[in-house]
Amino acid sequence: MPSSDVFRPAKPETVFDRDAEWNALVAFACDDRPGAGLGVVTGRLRQGKTYLLEALAGALGGFCFGAQQAARAESLRRLGDELARHTGSGPARGTGWEEAVEAVLALGDRRAVPVVLDEFPELVRQSPELPSVIHTAYRRLRDTGRDNRTRLLLSGSSLPVMHRLFGAASPLRGLADLELTLRPLDFRQAARFWGIDHPRLALLVHAVVGGTPAYRRYAGDDAPGGPDDFDAWVCRTVLNPGTPLFLEAHHLMQEETDHWDRALCHSALAAIASGCRTQGEIAERLGTPLTDASHCLTLLRSSGLLYGEPDAFRPNLVRLRIAEPLLAFEHGSVWPHRQALEQQDAGEVWRRARPVFDSAVAGPHFARICREWALDFADPAVFGGHPASAAHGSLPDPERRAGRDVEAEVVVRGRADGRLAPLLSVGVARWDEVMDTPHLEHLRHLLGLLAARGEDVTRTRPACYSGVGFTPALRAAEADGQVVLVDPDRLYRGR
Template identity: 30%
Template sequence: MTFYDRGEELDALSSAFESPGSDVFVVYGRRRAGKTELLKEFCTDRPHIYFLAAQEAEHRQRAKFIDQVAAFFDDRTPRIDGWDEAFDYLGEKLQSEAVVVVIDEFPYLVAENDSVPSYVQGFVDEQLQETDSMLVLCGSSVSTMESEVLGHESPLYGRRTGQLDVQPFSFQQAREVIDYEMADAIRSYAITGGTPMYLTLFDYGRSLADNIRSQVLSPSAVLYNEPEFLLRTEFRNPARYLSILEAVALGHTTPNEISGATGIDAGPLSKYLQTLRQLRLIDREVPVTASAKKSKRSRYRVADEFLRFWFRYVEPNRSSIEEAPDIVYDGTIAPDLPMHVATAFEDVCQEAVWEGIRRGEFEPYSEVGRWWYGEDEIDIVGLAPSDDRILFAECKWTSDPVGTALVEDLQAKAGNVRWGPDERKERFALFSKSGFVEGLEDHLDEHWSLWNLAKMDNLLTPS
């Protein structure tokens, strides 16, 4: 598979390895984010031992680890009875050569023996620090990596010299992979999201509809059962988590709405929601003007575009897809797809605001997010407290050009946003898939900016 982007991550790993002395690097992030491909790319042309842990008995894990260490050093495999001896053996061998040692899916080792972090601590303190080698601990279980490797209570706390929280690609990063024109690129991103594996499964020489049919709606396709597979790797019984994700994807975004849709009482539901947040499968949002800790106006959203698409269109229609996938696409997905894409378009527009800030197209804002209160909602609000400046923006994924009605509506809603002093500086922006009615820009002052897809493409497409 072609390796895309991750230049900053590769530079961080390379700088650590090439600097004098030893290093302990922690790499973590949700499944399918591209951690393994990143580490394999980093290890290319460097002496390395790459060990991928598996969900199997401890003695089998340890035996395979020792086999790989011995094979790298062209040594006979020694008899090893514990992880302390295994790391002692590795430490002895590293005295003669600078090597990158990668332990991928480290949480699987911890699951079988919760003393493994202590053994790694001993190895780091007593042997690794005397070398120029580098230990990389990698894992997809974010909660385990944060508690057992990065947490204050972990034996490894304070030992790391660097860490990478590997995120899915933003739209701007994914644009390198998505070889469609801008409108279809946004539509495609609304389905695959920024997960590298999903992005590369699509054939951009074919239409988006063909890719959906062949890569998502075909029972033999990888993506057809992908969310179930991901949840079963995390939970023995994922049924309730599946029902929560489906409810949120279908528009039940408050705790009360989710409870009503799933039949799960408020007490247990809060724990399920917290777990899904730890796994980065859902996000909790509050209005950008509110305190994340204190606000009671929270909403939940599925954190990944592909999961939103799957729970919205695939999971509720599994029986029909098995019998007639084309009818499901033509009759259910295609007519409703603009509604699904509209949410992703808001996220792309928010990316455009941040990139515009970096390039000087927008004035600086320290916070950018959604705002709502009662029946009023604004897609994007930017806050600049030090300058008493606020940005209001709307994003329209519609087939008609935007006109004065949206301008007046946004101005009216802006007056309901309680933030800053009365004399605050207000700025406005409109993003539109279908552009703007003729003459609209001439009627607006310098505090407004208008963004069609071509202008957004110039801002977000890598040169």
């Protein structure tokens, strides 16, 4: 076990949240047991990986090298120069990665020390032999019994490449002592990060920029001053050609999709934002063969820009959803107006786009946040058990015409324990609709359909999620224990 006497630095005040991630990195970096360690840090672009790793290296006197898109010789030269500045010695004279890796690992010959190679895939792009070189160096350390305590951290934003570099066929497979993923801030963390204490405004802002920390800086540290400032904030930030946010969705696609057909990827995202959810629907909307659409969607999923959500009642039905809110905002409401934004006043363009944003972007995003709340923040007593999943669910209704399913945006299931997961709750989510007793009747009808299919619904609790409130009649039903009601205030402050 690591010694409890080892100095463990507190997280710098400049690092927002990320307590669990900081503690995991510090535990790895300060582990004083003999033997070199290897850690892997992944996460999509703009999540703060570099900032966190630089803070770790600074707090512990470690070394951090940020790779760039560069030729092999230039990367080796930069690494040698930065290593020389760090150690106070002359520049390394080696010409290959064998010498460079040996010099990097030598930093841990006297003490446990973090050594960061940030954006590792950029190094491997020009030097495919690098993973094998690192594997050989670690094996040599182990075979010689050298007392080396380097804590090497390899970081990367390209998720497909990182998965491949540490996959089954990689020489680095099995070497990692730490595997850490930095995810976007959750919706509550994001509200605190932006300094927003109005729940509905926080939801609107999250529907635009999500939980990516870098986007506040990209917006010039400009947060909306209140609910009435949201439209003006959109115009002066994400729709303003003078801010980095204006073209961020375009740059994000360029960086994540590399050399693939970006036009097809943009069109696929626009199709999903418009309501297409399956590969077949997307291919039909694009007018492209299913194989081409499938390749494009696989790329977007492997990059972390899309994810598939199995239907809560029909698991074989998988709905595709856009993972990055900024991309959903771009392709759901701004995409048709891109050319106009170059020529017209942003306020006028946004007035035309705002209704589409409310229905096609904010509405689905609200349902997504409700599912997150049910899974991660709701007290187990709310649903009578510990939620294990929260998903969208739909069933065909024999009383309706073909193609019209009965839907519930928030279906909560408990832990399975090898059996069919218990159905804890079915709920509907309406962003811009005051909810009334007909919504409760809708849920009761759905529960009847589920019971007819053999689902145990005796303990299933109906739930209504509204962005604008509930009628007195529905509040009375809540008081009688007939329904769970959740509004933005409860999403952000309650359980």
